[in-house]
Amino acid sequence: MRLIFAGTPAFSVMALDALVEAGHEIVAVYTQPDRPAGRGQKLSASPVAQRAATLGLPTFKPAKLRGNDAALDEMRALDAECMVVVAYGLILPQAVLDIPRRGCLNIHASLLPRWRGAAPIQRAVLAGDPQTGVTIMQMDAGLDTGPMLLLEALPIPADATSGDIHDALARLGARLIVQALDGIERNALPAQVQPAEGATYASKLTKEEARLDWSLPAAELLRRVHGYNPMPGAWCEWNGERIKLLRAALETGRDTGSSEPGSVLAADERGLSVATSQGVLRIIEMQRPGGRPSSPMAAYGQRPPLDQRLT
Structure with a gap:
């Protein structure tokens, strides 16, 4: 034709x-x-x-x-x-x-x-x-x-x-x-x-809607991390930086205890374990300002600010 x-x-x-x-x-x-x-x-x-x-x-x-x-x-x-x-x-x-x-x-x-x-x-x-x-x-x-x-x-x-x-x-x-x-x-x-x-x-996506609310359940946050990847990119603030979260997974077998949503429970080569209102979200890949996508441990040189909440 x-x-x-x-x-x-x-x-x-x-x-x-x-x-x-x-x-x-x-x-x-x-x-x-x-x-x-x-x-x-x-x-x-x-x-x-x-x-x-x-x-x-x-x-x-x-x-x-x-x-x-x-x-x-x-x-x-x-x-x-x-x-x-x-x-x-x-x-x-x-x-x-x-x-x-x-x-x-x-x-x-x-x-x-x-x-x-x-x-x-x-x-x-x-x-x-x-x-x-x-x-x-x-x-x-x-x-x-x-x-x-x-x-x-x-x-x-x-x-x-x-x-x-x-x-x-x-x-x-x-x-x-x-x-x-x-x-x-x-x-x-x-x-x-x-x-x-x-x-x-x-409807069209906006950067504002892509900000993560850690008071949501981990399953919902997982969909948002993956749904906004690559654009506009799910994001939050951590230790004074605006970071993008690119890939994640639901983590089973870990109790949030009395931790507030957004609290970092653990960090290792598998990712960053973050408390939510229901369950734990493991951040597998992220991006710091001016940086490249990488694992959380690589992004922070093995020293992530574990004492800071994600907001």
């Missing part, structure tokens, strides 16, 4: 590669404009833009599509059969949805109608969902409300972070979009209307 591809972050790159490898003609790639990045805040092209440049694909970076007549005319001139959208970051107005002859397909990282919206992977981990998945959806003017073409589930292991699930879903989405386009070409892929029951909204 003659395809337009629209995507921006690293999650989208694998799907772009899969479409090229499957022999589809990518007539244009749409992605977000270059943004400041890194400590120097220099303008940086999106991961999709960088990959498109490597592949020699024409790339467009409009700041908006709604009310942008020049961008719409440009898109119409491409004469695309279908548009594949994955984590693009811009709302597609109806005028764009109407341009490709076979419509616009979206690779959505959840089992719709659960977790429509901006952060489906993280919200699934935070909620303790036993599984997530990818839905290939025919886009309409609503927010992830279009009819479903393909859907495949993926279990969420207890020790998986959002980053782990992100990578697995990127691979799954890349495979399913190729399968979906093949079905569309053969007119063998009927669409199913999303059920109204079970719809939830995956």
Whole structure:
């Protein structure tokens, strides 16, 4: 097919590669404009833009599509059969949805109608969902409300972070979009209307919500540590520093006694044992300001401030 591809972050790159490898003609790639990045805040092209440049694909970076007549005319001139959208970051107005002859397909990282919206992977981990998945959806003017073409589930292991699930879903989405386009070409892929029951909204993540509250049970804190990894990163304060907690596990066989939530009960090569309102959370990987992810013992040179509570 003659395809337009629209995507921006690293999650989208694998799907772009899969479409090229499957022999589809990518007539244009749409992605977000270059943004400041890194400590120097220099303008940086999106991961999709960088990959498109490597592949020699024409790339467009409009700041908006709604009310942008020049961008719409440009898109119409491409004469695309279908548009594949994955984590693009811009709302597609109806005028764009109407341009490709076979419509616009979206690779959505959840089992719709659960977790429509901006952060489906993280919200699934935070909620303790036993599984997530990818839905290939025919886009309409609503927010992830279009009819479903393909859907495949993926279990969420207890020790998986959002980053782990992100990578697995990127691979799954890349495979399913190729399968979906093949079905569309053969007119063998009927669409199913999303059920109204079970719809939830995956709102954007904030740094404020990622601060850990040690008065919560250890099981809830575990989901937060893993759900906010890698972004925005679960965090707390310890010994006057704001630290990120990246990986953790529930610790059995240790009694918190009368220790206040946030108290450090022990530190060894297995991690940092922290009291919560219910149970003990073992911190396996963390990051100090300006440092790299490491074990707690490595981060503090074998001398963590055990007399200080995490707050």
